[in-house]
Amino acid sequence: MNPLVIAVPVVVVLALVLLVAAARRRDTDEATGLLSRETLKRDRGEPAVLAGATRTTGREVERSVEVERRGGGAELVTAGAADLAPYVPPDPDTLGVTRRQFFNRSIVLLMGLGLSGFGAAVLAFLWPQPKGGFGSKIRVGNVADIKAAVDANDGFYYVAEGRMWITNYPEAAIDKAKAVYPQPVLNSMEAGLAVLYQKCPHLGCRVPDCKTSQWFECPCHGSQYNQAGEKKGGPAPRGMDRFVTEVTGGVLTVDTGTVIQGPPIGTNTTGQEAEGPHCVTGGGGGH
Template sequence: MSLVIVLAIIVLVLGAAAALFATQRSRDSQRAVGFLARETKSRDTARRGGAAAPEADPAPSTGKEVELATAEARRGSSELAAAGPTAPVEWVPPDEDSRGVARRQFMNRGIIAGFGLGIGGFAPAALAFLWPQGTSGFGSKISVGKVSELKNQVGQNNGFLYYPEGRMWITEFPAASLDNARKVYSPSELAGMEAGLVALYQKCPHLGCRVPECATSQWFECGCHGSQYNRVGEKKAGPAPRGLDRFAMAIEGDTFTVNTGIIIQGPAIGTNTTGQEAEGPHCISGGAAH
């Protein structure tokens, strides 16, 4: 909701600035203020050959005073110029599109148009922000599949099943290691482990690289800086500060469900519930040296 509030404040500030600018321009257009310097008055009097006018009656200084002075002069004049005969001109009604728009009308219409454009851009953004997102993909709860089918797929993929939609690795958790796991892991993690599966976040907790599997050692081995983890994501070597992070898991009927919106930090260094050692050559050398 913070994004909606920020956008609303921006729209209100822009509207207020536009209204203030329009008001100031309207005042300036209604007030024409000007003053003649003393030297300018003296030069004008010298060119006319007369004496300088007394300072007691200064010239009108505002537009309103000029209008009043002009009206007074017209009332005091008795001579009227006679208008000569003119031929009648046929009256043609003006075109509404060519009559023009006054400055005030233009500014008012501009302000209204600006508010309309602001609201038109703000409303879709607010709706998109508040509209409920889909229930699939990373960051949501994903029904990965039936437990028995997933175990078969893990075996067919040499012990590691990658699920790109959830950015996760799925591996089997040995039933013989459950007693050790119950001492270390939370109920959200044990729910999957007790069914024989574990969902691991693909990101290395060291610097965020995507960690691949190593088919020969049967470990996860990060190619960026050499961190190594056993098949259930417990750290074995390298600079990583902990084991692989994992997601909250649940079994709904016979379906393995993973909540990728809840990331649980990996186990502490030294955790080794399965006792699995490297089963062959490492894909990354020098991991233990970091």
Template structure:
């Protein structure tokens, strides 16, 4: 017999056996489902009846206790005294009927006023001269002789940022001419051999630097030039460099940076100083 046929027959026999076994298991399962006995049903009914009877008895007891408490006479009555009447005060018209929109509008206006007040206070504080030190106040720059030594060590020019000024030496030989040109607050420093010049150019307000080669002040913005004591030498500036009121107190050089004195007019030349070397910028004829 052909082996393939034998294998097919064996497979069919196996599948038939599996089907018979499965059918038998299904039949056994169906037979396992039965009905409750009468005894079991009777016990369940008795248990449910006892539970209902207990709940009913408990509800009846609670109802009787509530009824007894309600009908029992009160043995103690608390006497409450009434408070005296309070006089009626009419509400404030400003507080009645304030809507959400009014609340926000008033809040915004209040914050704006507060912000403007703070800004104004800060601006006034910045512009108002400070009396405790720094620019706008009287500044003590130290001993006169020590300042002269510092000027010489810095090639003739000493810059002090706290006063926004230059300090240079004023020659004693020029004092006779200076007495006919300058005011007493300026001469007080010149007589001690010093002068305090504001750093700002009188032309358009640029900061004026020194020129080490010419020994002049020379403005890099528009070419204005001044000698070592701030007197006009060339350029579009309308006058010499402005200076501050000065004083000598206990051997110290004190400058009042809150008092600015306009520079000397064009043509003033008390020291006769000419350029001592090449200029740093070319003099301008005007703008």
């Protein structure tokens, strides 16, 4: 057998024995053990003591402290019971908050905030919405006043609260309209008004009016509609959408919470053509 195979384990075992012995000696050694090199260097570098004074090294100081600790020095004075101060439990505010308490309280606080936010969202969802504004029934006003507002704005009257356009609808076109539009839309047409949703049926852009052509012309992709919201050109799949309308006692009320799809391509009940230059090019001008 190769001698190295036996020698290597023996050397390792001896080294472990030496390390264990050194550790035990260090644990059981007295407090007057060897001083570090840095301590010895500082001791040598201390200024000279006065003449006649005894120089005390660090090792001697440590030895004297060890002797006193073992009872070889001056006798300790035992305090009497009368000299002891009464026990007072510590004040929690003085001790402060431990790390465990901090994390526990932080977790509880975060959970409370999360549950509060969730509860507020649920209440907001279930709470009844206030009346008025888009999505509700809007009392626009007297039909005569609305027609005057349409004329004052060159044929187009915008009601921001309901996101709607209102234009004049000719009485001569009512018979054609009855073959295309449902009664909730005809209610306003029979009163001489067309009520249109501002959103383009193509991709939802807000459709503005064009004063020169007297049409609605979408700036996003060029869809064009006459004053009745019937498609005249562009990529839109149908005419402008409508709302449910009511006319009672000469007052127009629009239910903006109910949207009715616009008329199909090719619908042209009024026969209105462009009355001037287009504001948006590329509409195609076809039906």
